[in-house]
Amino acid sequence: MTGFEDLLAANRRYAASFSLGGFDGIAHAGVAMVTCMDSRLDPLGMLGLSPGDAKILRNPGGRVTDAALVALVLGVALLEVERILVVQHTWCAMASSSEAELQARVGERLDQDASWLSIGAITDQRQALRADVRRVRNHPLLPAEVDVAGFLYDVDTGLLGEPVA
DSSP, X not given: OTTSHHHHHHHHHHHHTOOOXXXXXXXXXXXXXXXXXXTTOOXXXXXXXXXXXXXXXXXXXXXXXXXXXXXXXXXXXHSOOOEEEEEEETTOHHHHSOHHHHHHXXXXXXXXXXXXOOOOOOSOHHHHHHHHHHHHHTOTTSOTTSEEEEEEEOTTTOOBOSOBO
């Protein structure tokens, strides 16, 4: 495991002053967020939240996938989620290249054919956000009382844009 020593050492330092034990798993701020896996995003920090406040679901492009929907249902049904944010961001690789371009880049990088891989490029972020918000709102196991909104996060300013409905 030669590639993990630095991370394991950092974990030991983290655990030495760990104070988050005993959490109950409830989303204490009643929040769930579906967002991109981009490392420029700090989902809790951008909303002024702390560990234990929210359920964070991340994937390429911040899309509401089938797996994300299952997690949202569980969050609402079992973990006190009352508000759901779908957050995409500016300068996202998923929204700045076509499916074929992304497949070609992956294939070149890995020196393999990746044309068969469904990556999920986003051609219109606002349209994708609206579609994902509708997908959450229309899910039969998610009550109408749950607040749902989509946002575009600006990676250059740290601001969330106006809600996309």
